[in-house]
Amino acid sequence: MPAPGLPTPDLRDELKAQPEPLLAIEKKLIGWSLGLGLGLLVLLLLANRLLPLN
Helix, strand or coil, X not given: CCCCXXXXXXXXXXXXXXXXXXXXXXXXXXXXXXXXXHHHHHHHHHHXXXXXXX
16 A cells, blocks of 8 residues: 555556666676576586486
8 A cells, every 4th residue: 555645656557658778787687697597507407417316
C-alpha cells in the first residue's frame, strides 16, 4: 500500500514506457555474473569428473 499523498503507479503506463539503456556498470556486472556462474559450473563439472563420490 503506497504512502498517503503519493500517486499509485499504473502498470499499463510502465509497460508503455520506453526501455532505458543499460549503464556501463550494469553491463559489467552482468558480464561478471555470467562469467563467474559459467566458470563455477565448469569447475563443478571438472570436480565431479575427477573426484567422483562413488
